[in-house]
Amino acid sequence: MFEIFGIPSTALFGQLLIGLINGSFYALLSLGLAVIFGMLNIINFSHGAQYMMGAFAAYLLLQYSDIGYWPALIVAPVLVGITGVIVERLFLQWLYKLDHLYGLLLTFGLALIIEGVARNHFGSAGMPYTVPESLQGGRNLGFMFLPNYRAWVIVASLAICFVTWFVIERTRLGAYLRAATENPSLVRAFGINVPRMITLTYGFGVALAAFAGVMAAPIYNVSPQMGSELIIVVFAVVVIGGMGSILGAIVTGFGLGVIEGLTKVFFPEASNTVIFVIMAIVLLVRPAGLFGRGS
Amino acid sequence: MRKTLGLAVLAAALACGTASAQQVNVKIGVLTDMSSLYSDIGGPGSVAAAKLAIADFTKANPNVKVELISGDHQNKPDVGSQIANQWYDVEKVDLIIDTPNSGVALAVTEITKSKNKVFINSGAASSDLTGAKCSPNTVHWTYDTWMLANGTGKAIVKTGGDTWFFLTADYAFGHALERDTMAAVEANGGKVIGKVRVPINTNDFSSFLLQAQASKAKIIGLANAGGDTINSIKQGAEFGIVKGGQKFAGLLVFASDVNALGLATAQGLTLTETWYWDMNDANRAWTKRWQTERAAAGKFPTMVQAGVYSGVTHYLKAVAALKSAADGKAVVAKMKEMPTDDPLFGKGTIRADGRKLHPAYLLEVKAPADSKYPGDFYHVRATIPANEAFRPLKDGNCPLVSG
Numbered sequence: 001m002f003e004i005f006g007i008p009s010t011a012l013f014g015q016l017l018i019g020l021i022n023g024s025f026y027a028l029l030s031l032g033l034a035v036i037f038g039m040l041n042i043i044n045f046s047h048g049a050q051y052m053m054g055a056f057a058a059y060l061l062l063q064y065s066d067i068g069y070w071p072a073l074i075v076a077p078v079l080v081g082i083t084g085v086i087v088e089r090l091f092l093q094w095l096y097k098l099d100h101l102y103g104l105l106l107t108f109g110l111a112l113i114i115e116g117v118a119r120n121h122f123g124s125a126g127m128p129y130t131v132p133e134s135l136q137g138g139r140n141l142g143f144m145f146l147p148n149y150r151a152w153v154i155v156a157s158l159a160i161c162f163v164t165w166f167v168i169e170r171t172r173l174g175a176y177l178r179a180a181t182e183n184p185s186l187v188r189a190f191g192i193n194v195p196r197m198i199t200l201t202y203g204f205g206v207a208l209a210a211f212a213g214v215m216a217a218p219i220y221n222v223s224p225q226m227g228s229e230l231i232i233v234v235f236a237v238v239v240i241g242g243m244g245s246i247l248g249a250i251v252t253g254f255g256l257g258v259i260e261g262l263t264k265v266f267f268p269e270a271s272n273t274v275i276f277v278i279m280a281i282v283l284l285v286r287p288a289g290l291f292g293r294g295s
Numbered sequence: 296m297r298k299t300l301g302l303a304v305l306a307a308a309l310a311c312g313t314a315s316a317q318q319v320n321v322k323i324g325v326l327t328d329m330s331s332l333y334s335d336i337g338g339p340g341s342v343a344a345a346k347l348a349i350a351d352f353t354k355a356n357p358n359v360k361v362e363l364i365s366g367d368h369q370n371k372p373d374v375g376s377q378i379a380n381q382w383y384d385v386e387k388v389d390l391i392i393d394t395p396n397s398g399v400a401l402a403v404t405e406i407t408k409s410k411n412k413v414f415i416n417s418g419a420a421s422s423d424l425t426g427a428k429c430s431p432n433t434v435h436w437t438y439d440t441w442m443l444a445n446g447t448g449k450a451i452v453k454t455g456g457d458t459w460f461f462l463t464a465d466y467a468f469g470h471a472l473e474r475d476t477m478a479a480v481e482a483n484g485g486k487v488i489g490k491v492r493v494p495i496n497t498n499d500f501s502s503f504l505l506q507a508q509a510s511k512a513k514i515i516g517l518a519n520a521g522g523d524t525i526n527s528i529k530q531g532a533e534f535g536i537v538k539g540g541q542k543f544a545g546l547l548v549f550a551s552d553v554n555a556l557g558l559a560t561a562q563g564l565t566l567t568e569t570w571y572w573d574m575n576d577a578n579r580a581w582t583k584r585w586q587t588e589r590a591a592a593g594k595f596p597t598m599v600q601a602g603v604y605s606g607v608t609h610y611l612k613a614v615a616a617l618k619s620a621a622d623g624k625a626v627v628a629k630m631k632e633m634p635t636d637d638p639l640f641g642k643g644t645i646r647a648d649g650r651k652l653h654p655a656y657l658l659e660v661k662a663p664a665d666s667k668y669p670g671d672f673y674h675v676r677a678t679i680p681a682n683e684a685f686r687p688l689k690d691g692n693c694p695l696v697s698g
Contacts, residue, residue, distance in 0.1 A: 011509050018501045029582075123591060125335035125555035126525060131533065137491050138535060147533045219533060220498055221526050221555070225331060227585040229498055272494040283437060 005021045014144030015265045016258060023257020024157035029234040029240065030249040031161055032208035035168070038244035039181050039201045042092060042103040042276055048231030049111040052176045053080045054213025054223045056118065059127045069132035069218070076214045077207035084206030090201050096198075111228070119222035127225035153215055159248045160211065168246055177201060236279045242292025252290060304401065321620045322362045323349070323556035323607060324388040326378060326403065327418065328395050329367035332496055332522030335419045337395035337599050340363075343599040345392065347581075348607035354619040359615050364388070368399045370495065375399035376406060383410045389620040390610055397421035397468035404433045412623040415610060417602035420520070420547060421471040421687060425650040427513040429693035432623045434570055434630060436651045438569050438604030440468070441686040443546050444475035446567030446655050446679055451514060451544050452483040459544075460512035461490035461505050462527055469495075472518040472546055472693035488512050493519070500527045504534050512543060520547040525555050532560050547592035548660075549597040553672045569655050569684075570639060571673055572599035577638045595670045605637045606651075643681060648693040 029051060036044045057076035064182060067075060068179040087110065095102045133150045138147035168174035178195045180187045188194045213227075220226060237256050241248030256275055263274040325345050327337040342365045349361045368375035368695055375394065383406065384386035386649065394400040395418025405568065407414035408430045415434045416424055424433060463469040469492070477487050489510045491503050502508040504527070507515045515536065517527050528543055536543070545552075547576040548566040572582040572595050581604070585596045614620045627649070635643045635651065643653040657677040666672070688696055 008509075011506070014505045014509075018505060019500075021501070022499055056638070121591075123551075123594060124330070124332065124338070124522070125334045125551045126522065128555065128557035128560070130557075130559075138533075145508070145535050145539070147535070149533065150501070153383070187585050221522055221529065223522060223555075225522075226498070229496060252444060261502055266314060268503065269492050269494065272497075 001234075008205035010143035010266065012262075016145065017144065018150075019258035019265075020254060021153055022260060023259070024217060025053050025230070026237050026257050027161055027250045028157045028212040028215075029186060029209060029230065030059020030237045030253045031164055031246065032212075033238045034203040034241070034244065034246050034249035035164070035236060036202060036205035038246065039177055039205075040092075040198060041096065041100065042048070042202070043100055043107065044202075044205065045104055045112040046106040046114065047107075047205075047209050047234065048229075049114040049236045050080055050084065050209040050227070051213040051216070051229035051230065052118065052224060053083070053114065054210025055129075055217040055220075055226060056122075056127075056213075057210065058214040058217045058239055059129050059222050062129065065113070069214070073211065073214050077210040080210035080213075081203040081207030085199055085203040087206075088202040093199075094194070097262040097284070103240025105174030111231075115224050115228060122224060125222055125237060126221040126226075129222050131218040149218060153219075154213065157212075160208070164208070165246050165250060166239075172190065180190040233275055236275045240275075240279050240282045242289030245289065248289060248291025254274070296299075298558055300568075317487045317618055318356065318563050319359045319361065319614060319618055319620070321390070321611065321614055322364070323388070323392065323610075324382045325363065325393050325603065326368050326375060326382075326391050326399070327365065328370055329365075331370050333370065333395040333418070333520065335555075335594070336521055336549050336597050337393050337411075337603075340585070340592070340594065340596060340600040341393045341395075341415075341418070341603045343585055344596065344604040345607050347584055347588055348611070349375055352608060352611045355379050356611070356615055358613060363378050368394065368396065370399065372395045372396075372398040372402040376402045377497070378404045380586075382421040383407075383635055389614075389626075390625070391412060392416075392606055393418045393599070395599055396474045397471060398466050399423075400424060401428060401467055404428060404430050407432045410623075411506070412586050413610065413620075415606040415628050417606055418599045420468050421466075422475060422691075423471060425646075425648040426686075426691040426693055429648045429691065429695050431649075431695060432627055434606065434627060434645055434649045434651060435599055436606045438567075438655070439650075439685070440472040440475045441690045442569075442655055442684050443472060443567055444479040445686075446657055447544060447546055447565055447686065448476040448479040448516075449483055450543075450565060450567075452480055452485040456514040456542060456544070456679055457485040458512040459485060459487045459514045460507045460510045461487065461516045462500065463492050463517050464495050464508060465492040466495055468520070468683065469493075469518045476516055476518065476546055487568075493523070494517075497523060497525065498526065500530050501534065503527075504521040504531055504536060506539070508534065508536060508539065511541075514544050515541055516544045516546055518546055520549075521552065524548060529557055529560060530560055542606045550595050550672055551597050553660055554593070554595060554670075558661060558666055558672070561660045562662040562667055565676075566658050566660070566662040567655050567679075568598045569653055570601040571656065571658065571668060571675070572601075573673070574675065581639060593669065595672075598672075601639045605635070605640045608637045609633070609635045609645075618634065629682060646688060648688060648691055648696050649689075649693075650685055652681040652685060655679040665673065 058072040135149040241252030264271045366378045378504035390413045392415045397419040417436040422439040463473045631645045658673040
């Protein structure tokens with residue numbers, strides 16, 4: 001056991017692992033945001049509220065329908081994704097041709113409404129949701145005690161991030177999506193139903209947020225403000241990574257999780273703000289973000 | 296002419312004699328956290344409690360007219376200050392009550408002093424409000440960090456928890472609670488072997504819990520509240536803190552937190568409160584009324600909300616006795632002069648430094664098997680009498696207390 005900057009190495013590795021776990025949430029959420037912005041040019045400020053809806057959906061499914069964690073991982077994102085589809089059909093489709101600001105205002109307003117209703121109904125203290133039986137407990141890795149559930153979080157988010165990236169960058173469906181964003185009328189001329197693709201893409205981005213919410217329910221407090229606390233950081237992550245870049249969102253999410261984890265060891269009072277400091281620096285040096293293509 | 300004058304004087308004298316009771320107008324503002332991590336501790340529940348207090352008092356005293364407004368300080372001292380200033384200057388509020396956030400409370404107490412109004416703090420914990428920052432316009436109700444430290448802290452050290460590691464919310468409240476608990480622990484033979492400062496409203500405590508685990512302290516003191524405490528305990532269970540032999544000391548835990556954690560996770564926690572809804576029939580009866588007024592399912596009132604009811608009641612009594620709410624210092628002096636008596640806290644007094652005195656109760660969270668109905672959270676383990684529960688008057692360094 002050796003020491004790095006006065007912190008024993010075992011403690012440091014433990015914190016790095018924790019940082020990776022937090023990074024998984026950042027990566028999942030910023031992936032959804034990047035997909036929606038990259039494909040739809042909408043700044044989806046209600047992403048945090050949709051993450052919260054996913055967590056609450058998991059809680060309500062357990063309370064009222066006895067549907068446990070594993071089925072909820074699929075059911076909750078589908079349900080919340082459907083609400084996303086409804087929002088897109090009713091409101092967002094009219095905003096694509098307008099300035100970014102309108103989409104931002106609409107989704108921000110939606111977020112406030114959703115959170116207000118949830119808080120009115122459930123209060124702010126939060127709802128209990130336990131870790132599923134099969135993932136309880138943990139193993140002693142020597143340098144730290146790793147709960148099984150947290151290990152699952154890393155694995156699941158890496159898997160989802162990889163699948164999403166692969167679909168968008170390497171499959172034909174993804175190619176249609178990317179083409180439709182660049183030149184919708186031309187793609188339509190080829191007979192591809194562009195509006196439906198866009199709707200489903202928004203639904204998918206929302207479902208990603210809800211999936212992150214279900215994963216967060218057992219370990220973070222399921223409360224109406226859980227989304228608003230996280231979303232500001234996630235936006236910083238997306239900005240640092242580059243607004244439209246899928247790979248950027250994933251890499252930056254994990255990377256910033258690790259950096260935040262290290263800050264918590266060396267200077268915990270700043271752990272809230274370090275990501276924004278980095279965002280300021282990155283914007284000064286590379287305004288389009290680390291992986292972004294300048295617009 | 297003289298006859299007319301005589302009759303006029305007689306009429307005037309008679310009119311004075313039968314003058315109807317003077318109407319007293321009062322405006323009260325509940326300044327609280329409506330939307331964030333403390334909104335179940337105070338929040339809309341505090342507004343409901345204030346409404347009940349006003350209804351009860353004006354029924355018995357119809358010549359007092361009370362107006363009630365409420366506002367959200369969002370746990371930001373600058374927002375709280377701005378609202379307090381606006382309420383005092385523009386809205387003509389006479390009393391601000393609640394403020395479950397020590398940073399906001401410390402700001403409001405200064406503003407209240409400069410404008411000669413009244414501030415009854417039920418929600419915030421910092422014992423500085425009756426210490427170095429005491430004020431002739433402020434009364435500290437319900438509880439404070441010294442009481443928590445000497446209730447919970449002392450009890451835990453006495454049962455063998457003699458090494459401590461603190462997880463502290465990084466603002467006025469956390470610092471005050473950590474300081475008072477450290478003093479209590481060391482005075483009773485314990486040792487503090489480490490601490491870490493965590494920003495308020497933190498989602499993820501895993502990194503800090505890891506540091507606490509590595510310290511090998513027997514007790515992990517949680518100098519935080521509300522959502523922060525809930526997250527710390529929940530995630531501590533995940534990391535096997537309790538299984539590994541360490542215990543949590545919930546230095547500030549409310550019924551709303553226990554409700555959110557669930558008894559399975561919270562069982563065994565030792566905490567100190569000054570009011571518990573299920574302790575006697577009067578509390579239970581009031582709780583039913585509060586639940587009807589609050590109109591949100593499954594909620595139980597916290598000691599902060601009970602303190603708002605009790606504080607508003609005593610304030611209105613003082614105002615009625617003085618027949619005016621205009622002079623804040625005079626009203627507070629009257630509140631200190633009159634002994635307190637209400638259905639929730641019983642008989643008590645307010646000290647020269649503004650500290651309201653009443654007994655404290657050492658509580659232990661029940662195991663799920665012992666809980667017979669919703670809200671059946673605690674065993675009452677001990678009662679700390681009022682004269683021992685709070686910091687001695689001379690130790691506070693309050694400028695109002697001579698000597």
